[in-house]
Amino acid sequence: xxxxHNLSKNQKIxxxxxxxxxxxxxxxxxxxxxxxxxxxxxxxxxxxLDKLVEIGKIHKIESRNAFIACQNSSCQVSxxxxxxxxxxxxxxxxxxxxxxxxxxxxxxxxxxxxxxxxNLEFFGLCKKCKSK
Amino acid sequence: xxxxHNLSKNQKIxxxxxxxxxxxxxxxxxxxxxxxxxxxxxxxxxxxLDKLVEIGKIHKIESRNAFIACQNSSCQVSxxxxxxxxxxxxxxxxxxxxxxxxxxxxxxxxxxxxxxxxNLEFFGLCKKCKSK
DNA sequence: AACATTATGTAATAATATAACATTTAGAAG
DNA sequence: CTTCTAAATGTTATATTATTACATAATGTT
Ligand SMILES: [Zn+2]
Ligand SMILES: [Zn+2]
Ligand SMILES: [Zn+2]
Ligand SMILES: [Zn+2]
Numbered sequence: 001x002x003x004x005h006n007l008s009k010n011q012k013i014x015x016x017x018x019x020x021x022x023x024x025x026x027x028x029x030x031x032x033x034x035x036x037x038x039x040x041x042x043x044x045x046x047x048x049l050d051k052l053v054e055i056g057k058i059h060k061i062e063s064r065n066a067f068i069a070c071q072n073s074s075c076q077v078s079x080x081x082x083x084x085x086x087x088x089x090x091x092x093x094x095x096x097x098x099x100x101x102x103x104x105x106x107x108x109x110x111x112x113x114x115x116x117x118x119n120l121e122f123f124g125l126c127k128k129c130k131s132k
Numbered sequence: 133x134x135x136x137h138n139l140s141k142n143q144k145i146x147x148x149x150x151x152x153x154x155x156x157x158x159x160x161x162x163x164x165x166x167x168x169x170x171x172x173x174x175x176x177x178x179x180x181l182d183k184l185v186e187i188g189k190i191h192k193i194e195s196r197n198a199f200i201a202c203q204n205s206s207c208q209v210s211x212x213x214x215x216x217x218x219x220x221x222x223x224x225x226x227x228x229x230x231x232x233x234x235x236x237x238x239x240x241x242x243x244x245x246x247x248x249x250x251n252l253e254f255f256g257l258c259k260k261c262k263s264k
Numbered sequence: 265a266a267c268a269t270t271a272t273g274t275a276a277t278a279a280t281a282t283a284a285c286a287t288t289t290a291g292a293a294g
Numbered sequence: 295c296t297t298c299t300a301a302a303t304g305t306t307a308t309a310t311t312a313t314t315a316c317a318t319a320a321t322g323t324t
Contacts, residue, residue, distance in 0.1 A: 062194035117255040
């Protein structure tokens, strides 16, 4: 089970916005959208984002510098993330696949390194974009 | 086999620098290092980086906004990349593991999406940093 | 109440990346 | 060789993403 976190005021505003958007959002787009709620500065946004990432409520899509609400309810997801990204419409969704996550969480090579975290991004064309 | 690409002047300067560094380099650090060779503007660096990424001579480490020379000689590597990143010393190395790359290249879920590319980043502590 | 931790507010600035436009170089085609 | 085209370069300006520094306020713990 995921630990319950009581989000602070700014964290809640920003999480709700991202969550409702249903897709990835960029920091300055978030900023623009929450200015009417009193959040005026980039740092306020980035601080909330940092915290939300830390507790696994959102994830950063590294290749896009964007943030998406976690679509997964299981534990550990913030340390083991996988996404599919459409290179045409930029639709992003979180992949929830037990076999994949087990495979990657247990992965080890001959480097002597024990991995505590991974992030995987798949790229391609989504159904819609493929049929165009 | 990888197609031979004749690198242009700027591309060669920048590739050689990254390659010799042995690790990831950031764009503006590259810029600083090649200014004595006549490359004066960020765009000159980014254009060379774009091309080098495109042809697979370097890869971008998305979580670090840094670029590393490909340590892999096999084909298709630019569409199927995996890295291990030490969160303490920031050492990065490219993972070359046939089983892993086969597993991921063949991965498909129920989204109806056919993936043409992926990038995987593992995080942890390298041998050195673990023993400190 | 005292203390520590977390969150907030604000301004300035750093770091990363692209747009727009002019020019040059290198290949391919005739 | 000449013409055409694609790729690469040069330059200036600007857009986008993210952090530093410092002051204050709210929250939780002992
Ligand atoms: Zn998630
Ligand atoms: Zn699409
Ligand atoms: Zn490679
Ligand atoms: Zn290390």
